[in-house]
Amino acid sequence: MTDPQRRILLTARPDGLVGPDCLSVEDAPVPTPAEGEALVRLAYLSIDPTNRVWMREQDSYLPAIAIGEVVRAAGLGVVVESRSEAYTVGDLVMGLLGWQEYAVVDSGDRAAQVIPPGLAPTDVLSIYGSTGLTAWFGVHDVAQVGEGDVFVVSGAAGGVGSVAGQLARIAGARVIGIAGSAEKCRWVTEDLGFDACIDYRREDVAARLAELCPDGIDVYFDNVGGAILDAALANLAIGARIALCGAIASYTAAEPPPVRNTFELVSQRARMEGFLLLDYVERFPEAVMGLLPLVVEGRLRYAVEVVDGLERAPETLNRLFTGDHTGKLLVRVSDAADRPV
Amino acid sequence: MTDPQRRILLTARPDGLVGPDCLSVEDAPVPTPAEGEALVRLAYLSIDPTNRVWMREQDSYLPAIAIGEVVRAAGLGVVVESRSEAYTVGDLVMGLLGWQEYAVVDSGDRAAQVIPPGLAPTDVLSIYGSTGLTAWFGVHDVAQVGEGDVFVVSGAAGGVGSVAGQLARIAGARVIGIAGSAEKCRWVTEDLGFDACIDYRREDVAARLAELCPDGIDVYFDNVGGAILDAALANLAIGARIALCGAIASYTAAEPPPVRNTFELVSQRARMEGFLLLDYVERFPEAVMGLLPLVVEGRLRYAVEVVDGLERAPETLNRLFTGDHTGKLLVRVSDAADRPV
Numbered sequence: 001m002t003d004p005q006r007r008i009l010l011t012a013r014p015d016g017l018v019g020p021d022c023l024s025v026e027d028a029p030v031p032t033p034a035e036g037e038a039l040v041r042l043a044y045l046s047i048d049p050t051n052r053v054w055m056r057e058q059d060s061y062l063p064a065i066a067i068g069e070v071v072r073a074a075g076l077g078v079v080v081e082s083r084s085e086a087y088t089v090g091d092l093v094m095g096l097l098g099w100q101e102y103a104v105v106d107s108g109d110r111a112a113q114v115i116p117p118g119l120a121p122t123d124v125l126s127i128y129g130s131t132g133l134t135a136w137f138g139v140h141d142v143a144q145v146g147e148g149d150v151f152v153v154s155g156a157a158g159g160v161g162s163v164a165g166q167l168a169r170i171a172g173a174r175v176i177g178i179a180g181s182a183e184k185c186r187w188v189t190e191d192l193g194f195d196a197c198i199d200y201r202r203e204d205v206a207a208r209l210a211e212l213c214p215d216g217i218d219v220y221f222d223n224v225g226g227a228i229l230d231a232a233l234a235n236l237a238i239g240a241r242i243a244l245c246g247a248i249a250s251y252t253a254a255e256p257p258p259v260r261n262t263f264e265l266v267s268q269r270a271r272m273e274g275f276l277l278l279d280y281v282e283r284f285p286e287a288v289m290g291l292l293p294l295v296v297e298g299r300l301r302y303a304v305e306v307v308d309g310l311e312r313a314p315e316t317l318n319r320l321f322t323g324d325h326t327g328k329l330l331v332r333v334s335d336a337a338d339r340p341v
Numbered sequence: 342m343t344d345p346q347r348r349i350l351l352t353a354r355p356d357g358l359v360g361p362d363c364l365s366v367e368d369a370p371v372p373t374p375a376e377g378e379a380l381v382r383l384a385y386l387s388i389d390p391t392n393r394v395w396m397r398e399q400d401s402y403l404p405a406i407a408i409g410e411v412v413r414a415a416g417l418g419v420v421v422e423s424r425s426e427a428y429t430v431g432d433l434v435m436g437l438l439g440w441q442e443y444a445v446v447d448s449g450d451r452a453a454q455v456i457p458p459g460l461a462p463t464d465v466l467s468i469y470g471s472t473g474l475t476a477w478f479g480v481h482d483v484a485q486v487g488e489g490d491v492f493v494v495s496g497a498a499g500g501v502g503s504v505a506g507q508l509a510r511i512a513g514a515r516v517i518g519i520a521g522s523a524e525k526c527r528w529v530t531e532d533l534g535f536d537a538c539i540d541y542r543r544e545d546v547a548a549r550l551a552e553l554c555p556d557g558i559d560v561y562f563d564n565v566g567g568a569i570l571d572a573a574l575a576n577l578a579i580g581a582r583i584a585l586c587g588a589i590a591s592y593t594a595a596e597p598p599p600v601r602n603t604f605e606l607v608s609q610r611a612r613m614e615g616f617l618l619l620d621y622v623e624r625f626p627e628a629v630m631g632l633l634p635l636v637v638e639g640r641l642r643y644a645v646e647v648v649d650g651l652e653r654a655p656e657t658l659n660r661l662f663t664g665d666h667t668g669k670l671l672v673r674v675s676d677a678a679d680r681p682v
Contacts, residue, residue, distance in 0.1 A: 061607075247604040262600050271612060272614070273611070
C-alpha cells in the first residue's frame, strides 16, 4: 500500500461558492492503520450543505475544518485492512471519511459505523443515511406532524425536503413544497404526491402561501432560512411548529440574510426549533426500520444522482447552492462498494 | 348618568411614537348598560407595549384597533351600575376597558373579571396582572427555568423583565439582565438580586454575553427582539430555550429590525417559542397563588409608577419605547378604586 492516494485539502476559506483557489488536490501516502484502527477505501461521498458550513472560519456544531485539513464529509467505504476487532476486511462502513480515497477509522469513532448487509450503498448514504434520517426525525420528533396538519417544506426537491414532504403526507398532512423550478415542482407534486408546490423563483412565496394555506401553516420544515423563512413566518397558524433543519441561503453568504417576522412567533404562539441528526445516533435503527417498509412498498420515493470522481466533489457541492440538482447528490470515489467482496 | 365622559379614540395609524395627530380626546355620553351588562368606572389603565401593537394597521393576535375606536387597553375599575347577575355594584373588575372613563362590560366577556378582595388595585394591574403573570408563565411554563440555568432577560428593568429575572433566580438560575441605563442596571443587580446586568446603550451586548456566559445561555427571555435577540442567539448553549415575550424594538418601526442568527438555533439545537398571556387565563389563579407568598415574604420586588390623568396615557405609552421608565407604568383615570366602596 505504498501507492499514493488523492485527497482534497481546504487551503483557504471560500467566499460564496467553493472555487479552486480554496482547495488543493494532492497526492499523499495511503495511511497505515495503527493497532485498534482500520483502513477504509472510500466508495461514495455524501454531498451535504453542512460541508460548506464546516469550511467557514467560525465553528458551528462541529469545529471548522482547519486550513490544510482534508475536507470533512460523510462517506461510505469498504474496510481493506483491519487492526481492530470492530472491523473486518470487507465491512461496509459509513462515517466522516472525508474527501479522500482512503481513510483510517477506529472503533471509538462512533461516526464510523459498520453497515448491516442487504442495503444498497447509495441508499445507505441517502434514504437510510443523513437525508432520510434527518427527514424522519424532523417530521416525527421535532415537528410532530399529525393527521390534518398543513405542512410546508422548503428545499422540497432536495434530498431531505423531498423525503420530509412524503413522510408528512404519510402521517396525514396536507403537503406544500417550495422549490426552485417548474420541473422540481412538477416532480414533487406529480411523482411524490405533494398537494402543491410553489416555485420561489417565479412566484411571490408569501402571497402563494396565504392562498394555499388560508388557515395558516401548522408545520414548516425549513431547509433554506432567509426570505423563505420570513414568508412562512408571515403565514403561521396558531400553535405552529417550525423545524429548522438548515439555512442553505446563508451558508455561502458573508452575512446571513435577515429574518424580520420573528414577532409572528409571539402572535401565533409558535415554536421554532433547530435540530441536528447527530443527536439521534442512538435512534438510527428505529428510523431505518420505519423507512424500510415505506421504501419497499413503494410509498416513499427518492432520487439519487451519482457523480463520478473525487475531483468533482467541489463542483457537486456547489450545485447544492445554485439549486442545480434534484434529490440527493453523491460522488463515487471508487467502485469498492459496487462489487462483491 | 348623563354627564359626558372623556375617551381617547384612535384617529390615524401612528408612525413611530404615538403623536397627537393619531388620537382624539373627546367627550361622549356615559354609556347605559343593557340587560346582562354592567357599567364600570375606570380607576387605572395598564400601559403595555401591546397597546402600540394594536394601533398598527396589521392585525396581530387581536384585530387592529379600528380608526375611530377607543384605544384598547387593559384597565381596572369599579362597577357603578349593574344589570347582570355576574357583577355587583362596588366590584373591582379588570379587563380590556380601554382609554376612557366609563366602560360597559358583560359577563360573557372573560376579559372582564371580578377581582377578589384584599389585593391592592395597583398590584392587580402589575405583579398580579399582565406583567407578573406573563413573567410567571414565561419563566415556568415556556422556558422551564431550573436550578443551574444561565438565564438572560432583556428589558430587565421593565415590568415583565424585572419580575422574570427574579423568578428565574428563585428557581435557581444565574440571572443576567440587559437594560438601557446604568441606573436600571444598578436597580436590577443591587435591589433585585440579578447577578449581572448589561447596559445595551454603552456596551457591546454580544461581547458582554460571551464574557458573562462562557458556557452559553440556557434560557433567554426576550422582550425586545432585533439586535439584542441576535446577540443572544450568538451566545446560546446547546439545548437553549428562548421565550419570546415581546419585541419592543419592532412595534414602533416601519419594518421589524432584522434578525440574522437563526441558524444558531440549528447549531445549538435550540428552541424559540412565542407565548401570549391570554392563553393562560384559566391558570391565572395558580400564578397569583404562586406569586403572593413571594411578594409577602419580600423575596420578589416590583416597581409601579402611577401617572395621573387619562389624557397622559399617550405620553406614558411612548415612555415604553424611549426606555424612560422602570418597572410597570399605570395611568390613574380616577380614584374610584382607592376609596372604600
